[in-house]
Amino acid sequence: MTTPADFGDVGAPEFRERAHELVEWIARYLDAPERYPVLPPLVPGATRNRLSPSPPKEAEPLARILADFETQILPGLTHWNHPGFLAYFANTASAPGVLAEFLIAALNVNGMLWRTGPAATELEQLTTDWLRQLLGLSDGWFGMINDLASTSTLYALAAAREVDAELDVRRKGLAGRDLPVMRIYCSEHAHSSVDKAAMTLGIGFENVVRVKADAEFRMRPDALREAITADRARGMKPIAVVATVGTTSITSVDPVPTIADICAAEKLWLHVDGAYAGVAGAVPELRHHLDGVDRADSFVVNPHKWLFTPMDCSVFFTRRPEVLKRAFSLVAAYLETAEQDVVVNYMDYGFQLGRRFRALKLWMVLRAFGADGIAARIRHHCELATMFAGWVRAESEWEIAAPHPFSTVCFRHVPAGLSLAEVNAHNARILDRVNESGDIFMSHTMLGTTYVLRVAIGNLRTGESHLARAWELLRGGAAV
Numbered sequence: 001m002t003t004p005a006d007f008g009d010v011g012a013p014e015f016r017e018r019a020h021e022l023v024e025w026i027a028r029y030l031d032a033p034e035r036y037p038v039l040p041p042l043v044p045g046a047t048r049n050r051l052s053p054s055p056p057k058e059a060e061p062l063a064r065i066l067a068d069f070e071t072q073i074l075p076g077l078t079h080w081n082h083p084g085f086l087a088y089f090a091n092t093a094s095a096p097g098v099l100a101e102f103l104i105a106a107l108n109v110n111g112m113l114w115r116t117g118p119a120a121t122e123l124e125q126l127t128t129d130w131l132r133q134l135l136g137l138s139d140g141w142f143g144m145i146n147d148l149a150s151t152s153t154l155y156a157l158a159a160a161r162e163v164d165a166e167l168d169v170r171r172k173g174l175a176g177r178d179l180p181v182m183r184i185y186c187s188e189h190a191h192s193s194v195d196k197a198a199m200t201l202g203i204g205f206e207n208v209v210r211v212k213a214d215a216e217f218r219m220r221p222d223a224l225r226e227a228i229t230a231d232r233a234r235g236m237k238p239i240a241v242v243a244t245v246g247t248t249s250i251t252s253v254d255p256v257p258t259i260a261d262i263c264a265a266e267k268l269w270l271h272v273d274g275a276y277a278g279v280a281g282a283v284p285e286l287r288h289h290l291d292g293v294d295r296a297d298s299f300v301v302n303p304h305k306w307l308f309t310p311m312d313c314s315v316f317f318t319r320r321p322e323v324l325k326r327a328f329s330l331v332a333a334y335l336e337t338a339e340q341d342v343v344v345n346y347m348d349y350g351f352q353l354g355r356r357f358r359a360l361k362l363w364m365v366l367r368a369f370g371a372d373g374i375a376a377r378i379r380h381h382c383e384l385a386t387m388f389a390g391w392v393r394a395e396s397e398w399e400i401a402a403p404h405p406f407s408t409v410c411f412r413h414v415p416a417g418l419s420l421a422e423v424n425a426h427n428a429r430i431l432d433r434v435n436e437s438g439d440i441f442m443s444h445t446m447l448g449t450t451y452v453l454r455v456a457i458g459n460l461r462t463g464e465s466h467l468a469r470a471w472e473l474l475r476g477g478a479a480v
C-alpha cells in the first residue's frame with residue numbers, strides 16, 4: 001500500500017474513502033440545497049476570522065480538512081445552486097456537469113496544443129459545433145470555449161482591431177504613433193465587459209459609444225447610423241458594433257438584422273453578445289431572437305449561465321478565425337509541432353496558452369439533457385417568469401418595468417404619493433427585507449434613474465413554490 005510519504009499525495013485507499021463520502025455529501029447537497037440559507041450573513045471578515053491566518057506546517061488529514069470546509073467555509077457561501085437564487089442571472093451546476101468537473105480535475109489535461117490533448121481539442125471543436133446546431137445557426141462558425149463572456153468579447157474586439165492590417169497594433173502597439181481614434185458602438189444597455197475590453201485593448205472606454213435605445217430598451221439603428229457618420233466626419237475610425245441578445249439588466253434584444261445591414265454597409269465587425277439569452281435559440285418559439293446572428297462576425301453564449309454547465313464555460317463563435325488567429329498567434333520555438341498546419345492549436349486563437357478541458361463538461365451536459373430536455377427546461381423557466389409577472393401585474397401599486405421576453409422580470413412597487421427618490425429607496429428596502437430571509441436572493445438594477453427589482457429564473461430546481469415565497473416576501477416587505 002502506498003502512503004502519502006511515498007510520493008507526497010494521498011494514497012488510493014484514503015482517496016477512495018474520502019471520495020465516496022464526498023459523493024454522498026454532494027448528492028445530499030444537490031438534492032436539497034435549501035437546507036442552507038441562499039445568502040449567508042453578510043459580515044465582512046467573518047470567514048477569514050474562522051480560519052487559521054497561517055499555513056499548516058505539518059500535513060493534515062483530509063478528513064479534518066473536509067470537516068473544516070463544512071463548518072468554517074460553507075457558512076460563508078452564497079448558494080448559487082439554491083432554487084431561491086433569483087439574483088443576477090441564476091444558473092445551475094447540474095449533476096452531469098459536476099461529475100465532468102471531477103474527471104477534468106483528475107485528468108488535468110492542458111489543451112494548449114492539439115498534441116497536449118488531442119481528444120480535448122477535437123471535443124472542443126465538436127461540442128461547440130453541437131451547440132451551434134442546437135441554436136439553429138448555419139455552418140461555417142469556428143467555436144472555442146473560454147472562461148467568460150468578458151474574455152470572448154475581448155477576443156472579438158481584439159480581432160476587430162486587427163482587421164485593418166495597416167494599423168498593425170499587434171506589432172507596434174498604440175502609443176507614440178499617429179493612429180486614428182478607434183470607436184466601438186453598443187447600446188446604452190450593453191454589458192460593462194464591452195467597456196472593460198476597450199480599456200484592456202488600449203481603445204479607452206470613452207471610445208465605446210453608448211447608442212440610445214428605444215422605449216423597449218433596444219438599440220436604435222438610426223442613432224447607430226448617425227453616431228458612425230458623425231465619428232467618420234471627425235476623422236475617427238469605427239471598428240466594431242456589439243449588439244446584445246438579452247441585455248443584462250432587462251434582457252432586451254437589439255434589432256440584430258438591421259444592425260447587421262449597417263455593419264455590412266459600413267464594413268464594421270459585428271459581435272453579438274448572447275451570454276445569457278443565446279441559449280434560447282434552442283427553443284423553437286424563441287429562436288427568432290437569434291435572427292441575424294448568422295450575419296455577425298462573432299457571437300458569444302455562456303453555457304454556465306442558462307445551460308446547466310458549472311462555472312466556467314463561455315462559448316465564443318467566429319466566422320473569421322483567420323483574423324482572430326492573426327490577432328493572437330505567436331508560436332514560440334518550444335511550442336512548434338509537426339502537425340501545426342493540419343490541426344487546431346487553440347493557443348493560436350487567444351492570449352491564454354493553457355486551457356482547461358471544459359469541452360468535457362459541455363459534452364456531458366448536452367448529452368445528459370438532450371436537445372429536447374434543454375428546450376423543455378428553458379421553456380419552463382420562461383413560463384415561470386410569465387406566471388410571476390402575472391402576479392405582479394394583477395396587484396395594485398405593483399408594476400412591470402420592462403418587457404420580459406425570457407426568464408427575467410423587472411418590476412417595482414409604486415405606492416401613491418411618493419417622489420421618485422422615495423419610491424427608489426422604498427424598493428431598495430424591500431429588496432433588503434427579501435434577502436434577509438435566507439429563502440430568496442434577488443438583485444436590482446437601475447433603468448435610467450428608476451430603481452427596479454429583478455427576478456431571474458435559471459436554476460433547474462426553481463419552481464412555483466419558490467416564486468410564491470418570493471412574492472410573499474416582496475409583498476410583506478412592501479407593507480412594512
Ligand SMILES: *Cc1c(COP(=O)(O)O)cnc(C)c1O
Nearest residue numbers: 148149150191247248273275276
Ligand atoms: C453576464 C453577462 C456578461 C458577462 O459574462 P461573464 O461570463 O461573467 O464575463 C456579458 N454580457 C452579458 C449580456 C451578460 O449577461
